[in-house]
Amino acid sequence: MLLRYKKAFEKISMGLLSFMPQEKDVKKLLETIHQYETDPNWHLFLWKREEDLVGIVGVRMQDSNGIIQHISVNPSHRGEGIGKEMIQNLPSILHTTSIQPSDDTKSFFEKCQMENEEE
Template sequence: MLFRYKKAYEKISMGLLSFMPNEKDVKKLLETIHEYESNPDWHLFVWKKMEDVVGIIGVRMVETDAVIQHISVNPSHRGEGIGKNMILALSNVLQTTNIRSTEEIKAFFVKCHKEKEEN
């Protein structure tokens, strides 16, 4: 289930974000988390399975469009459809159907939409 980021999730969120290619450096991770905490157009969500945070998705709002900037799933939970479920849940949480991605995650985003259309 998708939940809004809280400061209590900071360490696990940074760990999950570190799987993103451009988020390897601790200083960069701290800057990214700070941006999600302070910028009203940036929204960070965690995916919880039972009580464990197993995924994270970060979005930047551009007018009425939600642009997915970050998406990561704990390696031990990959292949379970968590990434696809996070993307699908965004439209309800953000109340927009205009969801797109950055170039960095475009291939994954397209794959999720293809799977959605096949089901």
């Protein structure tokens, strides 16, 4: 289940976002979280599995297109389909069918698309 970010999720969100290669620096990470908290076009969601928050996905809305800027899953839960499931759940929570990747999320996004085409 995707949950919308709230301040109580700040620490876990920073932990999950830090797995993105461009978010290794703490200063950059704080700026990123701040923008998700304040910019109305930036939306951050966490994936809850049982009682744990195990994944994160961050989207910037540009017109009615959702651009996935961040996607990350706790290393202990990778390979269980959570990353793909987060992408599949974005259209309903963002109310748009136009979901695209940024350069930073492109390789995983395209892998998910290829799998969808094979199904």
